[in-house]
Amino acid sequence: MRAIRVASAALLGSMTALTLAMPVAVAEGDGEHEPDRDITSFGFNVSPTTIAAGGRVSLSVNGCKKETKVSSGVFDTVTIHKGQSNASATVDWDAKPGAVYEVTFQCGHESGHTDLTIAGGRPDDPTHPPVHRGVKAGVGGTAGGFDLGQIGLGAALIAGSVGAAYHWSRRRSGEQGG
Template sequence: MGAIRIASVALIGAGALALAPSTAVAANGSANANPGTPAFSVTPSVIAPGGQVTLNATNCSGDATATSGVFNTVTIPKDSSRNATVDSDAKRGASYTVTFNCDGVRGTTQLTIAGGSPTASSTTRPTVSPTVRTTTPPLGVRGGLGGSTGDGLDVVELAVGAALIAVAGGGAFYVLRRRSAGRQH
């Protein structure tokens, strides 16, 4: 009878450990689910009319282009960045779309025009990268990944994984404690 209990606890523990990596992946998340996919950014994301922005394109096999209604088309060399001067007559408070093209992948981000005249701080590159949303053409169904490509942290999955690990640990403790108590008599 003791072997059945130990086997049960071992099976529950193995199941909990099998679920543990999926919860760790869900907790980590990933900004770029496909490494090697082109990534784009504009810094700063809020700029005064006449200021300069830095356009970044990475993971491109060749040159990338960036276009917007507030600056001329810019060609960005492979895995590099270029500056662009925002038109001095850009509408204050407006938000403009910046479109990147690289290796057939199109990405967009927003550039907001602030009020006032450009200052030294509006032309320097900040240390924090803005959030960028890259659009890619549909790739079809991603079968076989088991839901590991989710965009966010699923609290329910984390709670279920933690509960399974706690139950497995408690079961192992119970069996070991009971087993050692049985040997003392």
Template sequence: MRAIRAASAALLSAAAVVATVAPAALAGEDDHNVTSFGFSVSPETVAPGGSVTLKSDGCEVPSVTVTSGVFDTVTLNEGRSGNATVDIDAKAGAQYEITFDCKGERGTATLTISQGGTGGHPTGHESPPPGVHKGVKAGYGTTAASGADTDGLGVTEVVTGVLLIVGALGAAVVLTRRRATDGRA
């Protein structure tokens, strides 16, 4: 019976940790780029003089303004995608910020300029420069896996660790109860 009480107390403690750590971890995440509308740049790596496709979805006004230091301003009308031609003199290996503006709400994405190219006609499959890691865009309004290394644990790591601990403690409670039941029989 003591083992069950101890396991229950440990399980409650783990739940308390989840309740306090998860919100703190979420607050520590880089959430300045979370928007109420979605946006994307494709491809994320392009040669100087190449073309990128810009998309936006979910903006309540009919247009989204897209700006960057590496191409002219583009206006996306009524959720339609648009294209932009990257400046021919864009520095190879550089990363440029692209800003999507929906009625004053801004989100950013990163465009990497590739080292090589096909004479200004990129295939969209160039390798990123050394030290730059391409990530996967998921969902709307975020720049998931932008390639920047982060310090410390992220929300995913903290929540996964806590859930593993809670699962192990739950298994301990079940096994302890089975043993207690088997001992009485």
């Protein structure tokens, strides 16, 4: 009977520690992937987001009441005139396969950024067929982004909770048996 009380107290303590530690971990984020890193009053898009060198991308903007300049290190600067919402750009032939380039949309004094990935191979060029390297799978669920300090802090919180639960259950048992 006493083992059940100790086990349930330890479980309750560890669940409490995990519950209290979770908001900190969620609030910090991993900082690696932030889809809304540039919140603007206007919308913007590059399509497709992955393209081979020499390919054409569609650039679109909505909600910008001024002229929009779209620039990147992989194509010439494009102007989307006031009242228009679309333009296109040709990716440079010397763009490095696998590289990720930042595309900047400048509307007045406000700017937003998104990424453009260069795929392997070149369109309409049989001497450079596309190179398929498989799927980029990521880091495996929620384990990505944790560092050794966060893991150590979580382990210390759990150990402290289990130790406190054990201490209080032993103390209470000693008072009743005594």
